[in-house]
Amino acid sequence: MNELMVVDIGRATLLTALKIVTPALVVGMMVGLLVSLFQAVTSLQEQTMTLVPKMLAVALTLIVLLPWILQVLVDFARSMILLMGNLGG
Numbered sequence: 001m002n003e004l005m006v007v008d009i010g011r012a013t014l015l016t017a018l019k020i021v022t023p024a025l026v027v028g029m030m031v032g033l034l035v036s037l038f039q040a041v042t043s044l045q046e047q048t049m050t051l052v053p054k055m056l057a058v059a060l061t062l063i064v065l066l067p068w069i070l071q072v073l074v075d076f077a078r079s080m081i082l083l084m085g086n087l088g089g
Contacts, residue, residue, distance in 0.1 A: 001087055009083070016076045020069050024058045031057040 031054050039045060062069070 005083075009080070012076070012079070016072060020072055023065055024061050027061045028054050028058045 032050060035050050035053050039049065
């Protein structure tokens, strides 16, 4: 195993993590923006009003996308296991 393989494995790992996390982060950002806009328009400054909708939206997003997330993780694990098999022999 040389440096190039280590860099490729690290790159694949980071891209997989980014692919999994991005939908939840985008949903959290959009909900936070909408709630902040609502708070600015109505002059409400309640802290829990921003936290609870974001938490619910992110949790719902993760639940809805769970089959896709599991498929991405299984594909990544398979590719890493195949790579380990190729390195051993």
